[in-house]
Amino acid sequence: MSDVSQATIPAPATPADGGKSAGLAGTGDGGPVGKPRSLWSDAWYDLRRNPLFVISAVLILVLLVMAVFPQWFTSASPRTGDLANHFLQQPQYGHFFSPEWLGYDAQGRSIYARLVYGARASVTVGVAVTLMVTLAGGLIGMLAGYFGGWIDSILSRILDVFAGLPFLLGSMVVLNVFDVRTVWIVALALAFLGWTQIARVTRGSVITTKQADYVQAAKALGAGTGRILLRHVLPNAVAPVIVVATIALGGYIAAEASLSFLGIGISPPTVSWGMDVSDGKDQLRNAPFVLITPAVMVSVTVLAFIMLGDAVRNALDPKLR
């Protein structure tokens, strides 16, 4: 691949006489050799070579597919139990990925099927909360950071109030209001309390960026506020926000599992790993798999997202290396 062979040459160092070197390096119009690299394409280049990123990306990909098409992974239903399969009965472990692979839970439901179907709740909550939090927190943080003054004062005080509420306890209070708690209600409750972190990061990042000369230059060349915000501030301020959001995604999944474990998260019949951990805690000695497997799933998922966030941060901020 020409791409790779070119890539082994370190950094496109442009000597003082930029024109000539481009003439030498480039093979005519738009040749692949002198291909310009932006921050993002540089980051992508680094990411592809980072084993941490590859592992976490593969894990996340599998989880996403599992969340969207659980039937691809198992033929068993996670909700129908046959008490003949109760875990105190003679265990009948089958081959890998068969319904009986990991055994059955107290109600004779396939543990494996429940693991597969549980991915949807976790992934949905994680992604939905992250999206909501990034949009809301990002917008609030950007406005506060860019305009400053009284707008910043008001938004920052609101932010302080929300940041002061304990995240898990707060969401329990919010969720307590609802009798039936769907995935979306849990996601909203988490987002309602979780946007402050992103808002703070965005605000700080925007304040740094808005002082950049190119923002002044854009202003001096007649760009309007909207254009300055979207074209000049946002693309340059978004990197730390993406990093924090990716790492936080794992946190939201863990939060959902914790709430479900406590019985105040997603309510049945939706399958959730947190609930399964809770179900398994009473039979830890007799049937450890009932508890261990969903716990492992939560850990692996959270780990995958945090690893991804780390990899993205390293790629976007070369100084950390």
Add this chain to the structure above:
Amino acid sequence: MTTIDKPAAGPRPSGGADGSPLLEVRDLHVEFHTRDGVAKAVNGVNYAVSAGETLAVLGESGSGKSVTAQAVMGILDMPPGRIPKGEILFRGQDLLKMSGEERRKIRGARMAMIFQDALSSLNPVFTVGYQLGEMYRVHQGLSRKAAKAKAVELMDRVRIPAAKQRVNDYPHQFSGGMRQRIMIAMALALEPDLIIADEPTTALDVTVQAQVMDLLADLQREYNMGLILITHDLGVVADVADKIAVMYAGRIVETAPVHELYKRPAHPYTRGLLDSIPRLDQKGQELYAIKGLPPNLTRIPSGCAFNPRCPKARDVCRTDIPPLLQVTERDGTQLDGRRSACHFWEETIHG
């Protein structure tokens, strides 16, 4: 986005229809409200630039030269900045009385600015071609493709080699001189009437400085633009400027046609600046330096602001602010365009 009616191409009449200058700054005051008090950055500056004319504004850091320019462009951060007094007439219209939107439309299209550090003045996440094209897309509503073609044209005009190959490069892939050319291209894009260049060559090395200044001068002639050149480098000014305004502590202390200022400065501060240029024929001697530091703008000395550092200061300098007066020959003939704000300008120029 808003499209702006482009002024007719080709050589434009000098300044407003009635022959007034292109830009006239009248008694401009700018102050910054800080925790330490009010910093008076600009205290009654007057200057004028006509089309095709180059005015160099000279002064140390903190003399208010950049703040004046920012006030003219309308990119001053307000607050903390405030303009309590003054007029900025652009083609006879007072910019300070215009709405923000009206001013925004003038920026870029009718007047543009070139900044000191071209690397940090270009957005690192977009290609150079995109940023140049942005001028056309925003102000003239051109399509992406047409804007990019225009960008290549512009890069050619500021003599960037292999413009076509380089249009999709990012700012960090260019050398300092090339980047400054791109900034110049961006400022020129819509063929503005006035360009303000804020220390355009300070961040460049000496060999490139001359090239960039030449380019700027050529383009200015070609488009018959007014140019305000802000600098602290007396060497840069000499070849390019028509007239010079020397600023100190937010005031203009001397104005003169460029060569006369070098020959016979009429203000001790200007003399000090000229004397502090290293000269080959004075090798081995101690280099002259104006003693002391520029004044703190929250506590500008009474009288002439330069008096604590002035070798010729007398009692009157500590009490009375010297007005910017016409400078004359010994026999009383007026020297065109020469003014000095020194109580003892006669001694300074003739002594």
